[in-house]
Amino acid sequence: MAENGKHLVYLIDGSGYIFRAYHALPPLTRPDGTNVGAVSGFCNMLYKLLDETLQSGKATHFAVIFDHSSKSFRNEIYSDYKANRPPPPEDLVPQFPLFRDAVRAFGLPCIEMEGYEADDLIATYTEQAKADGHDVVIVSSDKDLMQLVDGGVTMLDPMKNRPIGRAEVREKFFVEPERVVDVQALAGDSTDNVPGVPGIGIKTAAQLIEEYGDLENLLAHAEEIKQPKRRQNLIEHAELARISRDLVRLKRDVEVEHDIDGFIIGAPDPAPLIGFLEAQSFRTLTSRVRARFGGEEGQALNEVAETPPPEDAEYELIQDMAALEKWIAEIRKCGFVAVDTETNSLDAVAADLVGISLSTAPGHACYIPLRHRGAAPDGELDLGGGAADAPKQIPLADAIAALRPVFADPGILKIGQNIKYDCTVLQRAGAPMHPIDDTMLLSFVLDAGAHGHGMDELSRLHLDYTPIPYKEVAGTGKAQITFDRVPLDKALDYAAEDADITFRLWRVLKPRLAQEHMATVYETIERPLVPVIAAMEQAGIKVDAEILRELSNDFELRAAEIESDIHALAGESFNIGSPKQLGEILFDRMSLGGGRKGKTGAYATGADILEDLAAQGHELPRRVLDWRQLTKLKSTYTDALQKEINPLTGRVHTAYHMAGASTGRLASSDPNLQNIPIRTEEGRKIRRAFVAEKGCKLISADYSQIELRILAHIADIEALKGAFAEGADIHALTASEVFGVPLAEMDGATRRKAKAINFGIIYGISPFGLARQLQIPQGEAKSFIDAYFERYPGVKDYMDQAREQAREHGFVETLYGRRIHLATIRDKNPARRSFAERAAINAPIQGSAADIIKRAMIRIPAALDDAGLAAKMLLQVHDELIFEAPEDQVDATIKAVKTTMERAARLSVPLTVEAGVGDSWADAH
DNA sequence: TAAGTCACG
DNA sequence: GACGTACGTGACTTAT
Numbered sequence: 001m002a003e004n005g006k007h008l009v010y011l012i013d014g015s016g017y018i019f020r021a022y023h024a025l026p027p028l029t030r031p032d033g034t035n036v037g038a039v040s041g042f043c044n045m046l047y048k049l050l051d052e053t054l055q056s057g058k059a060t061h062f063a064v065i066f067d068h069s070s071k072s073f074r075n076e077i078y079s080d081y082k083a084n085r086p087p088p089p090e091d092l093v094p095q096f097p098l099f100r101d102a103v104r105a106f107g108l109p110c111i112e113m114e115g116y117e118a119d120d121l122i123a124t125y126t127e128q129a130k131a132d133g134h135d136v137v138i139v140s141s142d143k144d145l146m147q148l149v150d151g152g153v154t155m156l157d158p159m160k161n162r163p164i165g166r167a168e169v170r171e172k173f174f175v176e177p178e179r180v181v182d183v184q185a186l187a188g189d190s191t192d193n194v195p196g197v198p199g200i201g202i203k204t205a206a207q208l209i210e211e212y213g214d215l216e217n218l219l220a221h222a223e224e225i226k227q228p229k230r231r232q233n234l235i236e237h238a239e240l241a242r243i244s245r246d247l248v249r250l251k252r253d254v255e256v257e258h259d260i261d262g263f264i265i266g267a268p269d270p271a272p273l274i275g276f277l278e279a280q281s282f283r284t285l286t287s288r289v290r291a292r293f294g295g296e297e298g299q300a301l302n303e304v305a306e307t308p309p310p311e312d313a314e315y316e317l318i319q320d321m322a323a324l325e326k327w328i329a330e331i332r333k334c335g336f337v338a339v340d341t342e343t344n345s346l347d348a349v350a351a352d353l354v355g356i357s358l359s360t361a362p363g364h365a366c367y368i369p370l371r372h373r374g375a376a377p378d379g380e381l382d383l384g385g386g387a388a389d390a391p392k393q394i395p396l397a398d399a400i401a402a403l404r405p406v407f408a409d410p411g412i413l414k415i416g417q418n419i420k421y422d423c424t425v426l427q428r429a430g431a432p433m434h435p436i437d438d439t440m441l442l443s444f445v446l447d448a449g450a451h452g453h454g455m456d457e458l459s460r461l462h463l464d465y466t467p468i469p470y471k472e473v474a475g476t477g478k479a480q481i482t483f484d485r486v487p488l489d490k491a492l493d494y495a496a497e498d499a500d501i502t503f504r505l506w507r508v509l510k511p512r513l514a515q516e517h518m519a520t521v522y523e524t525i526e527r528p529l530v531p532v533i534a535a536m537e538q539a540g541i542k543v544d545a546e547i548l549r550e551l552s553n554d555f556e557l558r559a560a561e562i563e564s565d566i567h568a569l570a571g572e573s574f575n576i577g578s579p580k581q582l583g584e585i586l587f588d589r590m591s592l593g594g595g596r597k598g599k600t601g602a603y604a605t606g607a608d609i610l611e612d613l614a615a616q617g618h619e620l621p622r623r624v625l626d627w628r629q630l631t632k633l634k635s636t637y638t639d640a641l642q643k644e645i646n647p648l649t650g651r652v653h654t655a656y657h658m659a660g661a662s663t664g665r666l667a668s669s670d671p672n673l674q675n676i677p678i679r680t681e682e683g684r685k686i687r688r689a690f691v692a693e694k695g696c697k698l699i700s701a702d703y704s705q706i707e708l709r710i711l712a713h714i715a716d717i718e719a720l721k722g723a724f725a726e727g728a729d730i731h732a733l734t735a736s737e738v739f740g741v742p743l744a745e746m747d748g749a750t751r752r753k754a755k756a757i758n759f760g761i762i763y764g765i766s767p768f769g770l771a772r773q774l775q776i777p778q779g780e781a782k783s784f785i786d787a788y789f790e791r792y793p794g795v796k797d798y799m800d801q802a803r804e805q806a807r808e809h810g811f812v813e814t815l816y817g818r819r820i821h822l823a824t825i826r827d828k829n830p831a832r833r834s835f836a837e838r839a840a841i842n843a844p845i846q847g848s849a850a851d852i853i854k855r856a857m858i859r860i861p862a863a864l865d866d867a868g869l870a871a872k873m874l875l876q877v878h879d880e881l882i883f884e885a886p887e888d889q890v891d892a893t894i895k896a897v898k899t900t901m902e903r904a905a906r907l908s909v910p911l912t913v914e915a916g917v918g919d920s921w922a923d924a925h
Numbered sequence: 926t927a928a929g930t931c932a933c934g
Numbered sequence: 935g936a937c938g939t940a941c942g943t944g945a946c947t948t949a950t
Contacts, residue, residue, distance in 0.1 A: 577947060578947085579929055579949095580948080580949070581948095600949095602929085604929085605930085606929080606931090607930075632930080632932070633932090635947080636944095636945055636946060637932080637945095657943095660943075660944095663941080665934085665942065666943095667942090667943055668944080669945085670944095674932095674944080675933035675934085675943075676932080677933080679933080759940085762940095763941040763942095764939095765940065766938095768939055768940075769939060773940070829937070830938085831936090834937075834938080834939070835938090842942075843941080843942090845941090846941065850942095877934065878933080878942085878943090879934065
């Protein structure tokens with residue numbers, strides 16, 4: 001402590017630091033365009049300051065404080081507050097989360113709070129420190145903070161290292177710090193868009209305040225002002241002056257979540273700090289830190305070799321509040337924690353929380369059982385009573401109350417594997433988590449296409465350890481028990497291990513993000529998308545069970561009729577659903593053309609084959625196709641969807657998989673709402689069952705031809721770009737160019753061929769594939785493709801270059817830098833290699849489209865909120881978003897959504913979005 | 926658990 | 935000239 005017994009609290013304006021670092025340092029640009037210059041400058045400044053204050057021994061407390069977002073309570077006082085601020089530079093945005101990571105790596109409190117600017121938090125902590133009799137140093141040069149200066153409170157300009165005290169404030173504002181607010185209220189501030197009073201600058205304001213004491217007194221005596229223009233302005237704009245005062249006056253009584261006692265300074269733990277700095281490749285600072293704070297080589301965050309394997313770890317079972325509090329204190333100290341929840345269901349929207357596990361270091365993890373019951377009695381139905389007694393555990397509400405502030409603390413990073421699931425479960429339990437990191441998504445941006453991203457697979461791959469299988473604790477099949485029935489000793493081993501492994505994976509994967517230049521994709525796309533998708537899943541969509549029941553009945557009756565027709569035509573009864581039996585009927589008994597196919601030697605009976613037979617005039621295959629359609633619709637949709645309606649919400653809540661599709665697309669399951677029928681009239685009826693809530697409408701907004709537009713942009717095809725700019729019919733244009741038919745004479749068949757070519761191009765066209773699609777000879781298909789490439793040589797170039805890039809580097813990239821690895825691109829098997837080559841052509845196009853709609857989805861909640869709209873985003877179907885909006889807000893919602901979607905990318909072709917409205921999804925499309 | 930089939934973009 | 939194909943998914947049914 002300081003020698004005179006007085007404490008000295010350092011409060012660093014983190015947001016100010018960021019911008020000073022950004023503008024002071026030359027951009028440090030990497031091949032992927034990621035700029036880490038500001039992070040580097042920030043770390044250097046922070047290190048220097050921390051080093052000096054530690055050496056001087058005067059500072060006792062230290063905290064870094066950030067703006068939470070651009071919106072604060074001031075926007076409610078004055079909506080234009082900071083409205084003329086340009087958005088932060090594009091190369092700075094992806095660095096934002098790294099600044100927080102840096103602060104945590106230094107072992108310093110990282111403070112921010114929703115709805116408040118850093119300045120308000122600094123003002124509040126300053127006030128608290130003063131009340132406790134401490135002195136304060138505010139590290140910032142922001143003039144808005146000068147109102148806080150007084151005897152015990154000074155500021156420190158971080159660049160010039162110059163103290164700012166009363167004298168310096170007088171130099172700037174010509175008044176004492178206590179009157180700075182009044183002067184600012186009169187003079188206004190163009191950078192923050194604080195209006196002030198017209199015609200009054202700082203000098204005049206200071207004179208007036210000097211003369212009249214304060215703003216209120218001045219306004220009360222405005223009539224006495226001699227200069228007519230000034231008098232009139234003061235009278236006329238008195239209210240504007242008062243609003244301005246409210247804007248510039250800092251709030252000193254924010255209900256902050258942290259106590260300054262938590263800011264007590266200490267030397268940073270070298271291991272995580274060095275790990276962080278090495279991950280950013282800040283070599284000079286790394287060695288400086290090593291020299292100053294110690295830390296062995298090989299102690300870095302990304303090196304885990306020395307830690308014991310998970311099987312040797314001793315985990316802690318938490319059964320009382322004292323033990324939980326110890327963990328919470330530890331989490332607060334290190335600033336991050338791996339979290340895993342155990343539940344009784346895989347469906348996050350239906351699952352009950354059963355327990356929580358936490359880990360803050362490799363091998364160091366705990367499990368907190370919360371809703372475990374005794375084992376179910378053997379061989380009997382459990383009716384809630386007869387089971388063994390529930391084990392000792394902390395009451396759920398108490399544990400949640402204790403963990404809630406930790407999970408909500410912006411300075412504590414919550415790490416999870418597929419954390420969207422845990423976010424939903426914990427949010428429903430009353431303890432939402434923010435900020436978050438996700439090891440599954442880290443793996444996904446680093447290694448999409450290389451391997452899967454499930455925890456078991458990642459553990460085996462990166463940690464050389466096979467986790468305890470779930471089956472081992474819960475059993476399998478009919479005897480499987482829910483996790484709340486698992487005995488605590490087994491639950492502890494399994495659950496705590498998951499948190500441990502998650503933490504270890506994070507230590508391996510997180511540093512790779514910067515090293516491999518994937519921070520931008522992760523920070524600007526995947527990480528911010530997590531809460532957006534979680535909200536969509538929780539919102540669900542209303543489904544009318546009655547409509548589905550009626551359709552099921554209709555389909556069933558008609559399928560039964562067709563079934564007897566088929567049996568009559570076949571001359572015997574057989575299982576139409578069995579491809580084996582059907583094949584034998586068709587090709588053996590009826591001896592129609594078309595032989596065996598496939599590895600298994602079974603007859604192929606796919607739709608294309610039956611279609612051929614039907615075209616030859618055979619009745620039975622035609623009827624089988626009809627039967628298949630109806631039974632498919634019934635079993636996969638009208639029957640299955642009814643079972644998926646959540647009884648509590650009356651809605652269907654799909655699960656979106658963020659790491660499912662290697663191209664970056666989302667996948668949907670349980671149920672899959674991305675493949676609801678639309679192409680046939682019968683199938684489309686199913687969409688009538690997807691309805692809006694009373695008083696609401698469904699809105700569908702879809703990107704028009706997004707993949708072809710991306711192709712035109714990436715391959716830089718002037719003719720295609722021109723066509724899109726003019727809003728031309730792109731397939732007709734292709735037909736005209738490739739087949740030489742004038743647009744005015746275009747016929748449907750020619751246009752259809754061109755459309756198939758356009759789709760084929762996106763898929764990595766082959767003569768075989770196009771021939772099959774168009775039912776034409778391969779030679780003809782080849783000549784179409786040749787003609788296309790002749791007309792659009794740029795497309796050919798793009799394809800060659802995609803193949804080459806994939807062969808050379810093993811991956812291709814989207815417009816936003818997402819990488820898709822192609823594991824078999826150098827395979828000696830030509831089939832597998834060709835497959836990878838076609839995927840290499842398709843992935844940048846499909847993946848860029850996925851990036852664009854994700855960018856839109858991230859921006860949409862704020863866009864709706866800013867427009868005061870209550871609409872909810874419910875579904876995503878690759879190029880389409882579905883919303884539910886109050887009827888009277890439909891037009892405004894469409895406008896906001898369309899604008900946001902169209903502006904989500906800046907391409908050399910326009911992006912257009914088409915929207916529809918209706919009471920059901922069928923009507924909205 | 927794999928294979929066949931078919932729903933979507 | 936190999937190999938066997940349009941790109942990306944998930945669900946259901948039958949067969950093993």
